[in-house]
Amino acid sequence: MTDAIKIDVWSDIACPWCYIGKRNLEAGLAATAEDDDAPRVEVTFHSFELSPDTPVDFDGDELDFLSSHKGMPREQVQQMLANVTGVAKDAGLDYHFDILKHTNTVKAHELLHFAKAQGRQHEMTERLMAAYFTEGRHVGRVDELVELAAEVGLDADAARAALESGEYLTAVRADQDQARSYGINGVPFFVIDGKYGVSGAQPADAFAQIARQVWAERGAVAVAE
Template structure:
């Protein structure tokens, strides 16, 4: 039996294309699940901060942030957000940029590493992205993060202790250092089986094809062994 395909994903929970990319990957994997010899995968999320200088409590909406941070005209920002909202809808996601609370995401990344240690990283990743993009919840403050962590089954006191002590900050920084070593400048970025890099929110079919190709190669090697 071949070893599962590793899929390492560098993303930021405040990245709209990362959530779309996550959904597209899931759709691609769902398409392979019915194969006679369905590919086995192991997915790990890694930290990437798009805007590490963002304050926890940003005074303004997403239009204000992007217009100021990227030096874009508000009309241009509105067009960009309209486009990504339509793409997200195609992936089954209902983005609400009118509700979104822009914030610093380092604590959210620490929470993801804590959740990983407890075997709940995937559930925490989904909960954070949904809270941020579709529900307008704050994901930068400890109290808010603890509440979301409890929803996926994490202990409130343990979560609060991990976040307040910055227990997993080194793990966040290690992910970021690895991203720099790989030359990753934007997210989402998928490293598949340690050898193939896939950049951006590719369509489900792209993930489906590369996963099938790699699995076939691994099966061939296993058969020769």
């Protein structure tokens, strides 16, 4: 049997395009599921911090952060957020930047690695992104993260212990080091089978096409052998 295609995704749970890219990837892969020879795919998420210098409790809203941190006029920021909200809606996501709590995401990334060790990385990634972009939850605080971990079936006490000890910080840093070695300086970024790089929240059709292409290449190699 042909091995599954490996898709490694570098993202930040506080990156609006990463959530859109995740949805589009899922839709693209779902479209291939009906193929006679449907590609088998394994998706793994990796840590990337867009704004590692952000405090856990940022004093202000998303407009304040982007206008001060990025040096952008508030009117321009408003237009940008309205645009991404529209694109998100097309992907089936309901963003609420008015209630979003901007925060440091390193602890959220540590939680994702804890969840990965328990076989719940995908569920935890989805829960964190939904909590941040659609529900206005504070994903920088340990107490809130523990609650979210419990919601996807993870042990709350074990999650708290992992976060308070920093047990998975080394794994977060290893992901970031690998991103630098690949030359990744923006997310989302998708690495397919360690040899193809796809940058940005591509449309679902693009993800379906590349999955089919790589799967066909795999099949051709198998026949040749």
